[in-house]
Amino acid sequence: MAQPxxxxxxxxxxxLHNKQKEQQVETAGMMRWLLTYADMITLMLxxxxxxxxxxxxxxxxxxxxxxxxxxGFNNVWSINQPPNGGSNGQQSFGANANIPTLQRExxxxxxxxxxxxxxQIRVERHNLVVTLLSDRSFYNSGSARIRPQxxxxxxxxxxxxxxxANPIRVxxxxxxxxxxxxxxxxxxxxxxxxxxxxxxxxxxxxxIEPTRVAAAGYGKFHPRVSNATAAGRQxxxxxxxxxxxxxxxxxxxxxxxxxxxxxxxxxxxPSVKPTGKS
Numbered sequence: 349m350a351q352p353x354x355x356x357x358x359x360x361x362x363x364l365h366n367k368q369k370e371q372q373v374e375t376a377g378m379m380r381w382l383l384t385y386a387d388m389i390t391l392m393l394x395x396x397x398x399x400x401x402x403x404x405x406x407x408x409x410x411x412x413x414x415x416x417x418x419x420g421f422n423n424v425w426s427i428n429q430p431p432n433g434g435s436n437g438q439q440s441f442g443a444n445a446n447i448p449t450l451q452r453e454x455x456x457x458x459x460x461x462x463x464x465x466x467x468q469i470r471v472e473r474h475n476l477v478v479t480l481l482s483d484r485s486f487y488n489s490g491s492a493r494i495r496p497q498x499x500x501x502x503x504x505x506x507x508x509x510x511x512x513a514n515p516i517r518v519x520x521x522x523x524x525x526x527x528x529x530x531x532x533x534x535x536x537x538x539x540x541x542x543x544x545x546x547x548x549x550x551x552x553x554x555x556i557e558p559t560r561v562a563a564a565g566y567g568k569f570h571p572r573v574s575n576a577t578a579a580g581r582q583x584x585x586x587x588x589x590x591x592x593x594x595x596x597x598x599x600x601x602x603x604x605x606x607x608x609x610x611x612x613x614x615x616x617x618p619s620v621k622p623t624g625k626s
Contacts, residue, residue: 447476457508476591492541506554516561517590518543523581524568540565546587
């Protein structure tokens with residue numbers, strides 16, 4: 349009889365002990381898992397903030413990156429630009445005006461002056477190239493004299509060039525027909541003479557600032573089309589007006605300025621007959 353009583357007493361004592369354990373309050377040492385959990389949440393929050401910051405695209409940085417990459421492939425920089433705030437084509441542009449903006453404005457200018465069939469515009473190596481399409485022929489073979497119909501187009505294009513501050517490079521080209529005359533020993537001299545004549549006309553007749561303009565002759569080595577046909581050779585006898593993206597031309601030195609002042613009153617342009625125009 350005594351044994352069952354002892355067993356029942358022990359069972360009751362065990363239940364009481366377990367109940368007391370359940371009623372005990374957790375101590376700080378028993379909640380250390382919260383510290384690890386809080387650290388993990390903080391790290392995840394920092395990670396998502398960094399990811400969000402990286403996903404925010406900087407337009408300026410993207411343009412600079414695209415410009416550098418496309419330059420490595422000699423490709424056209426074709427980043428879309430937003431509208432220029434309702435420009436009417438009469439504004440002036442600083443020396444750092446980007447080429448896509450100038451291209452849009454020049455295309456509007458060409459359309460306004462109905463030059464679609466006389467001027468071709470393209471972008472090469474971040475520069476804006478203006479090619480005159482005067483009946484697909486700018487010069488007679490072996491000649492650096494600009495045709496009268498081309499001069500009229502030059503006058504119109506010069507109206508746009510005056511509104512920009514970008515440096516300008518005029519590039520002369522020839523076909524592959526060899527030349528050897530006292531005046532032009534090779535196509536190098538001929539192409540350079542063509543570029544110089546255009547530069548002189550832009551400066552002397554159209555009032556372009558001479559410190560902005562440079563001339564380059566490429567001979568027969570930059571053809572636009574094949575020289576295998578007479579039509580192709582005719583098209584390759586040309587001058588391209590290149591609006592540079594930045595100041596790729598060296599800045600004028602004191603010696604250059606002295607030279608510019610020394611030629612303030614040059615001889616009449618060989619392609620222009622005296623008309624009384626200053």
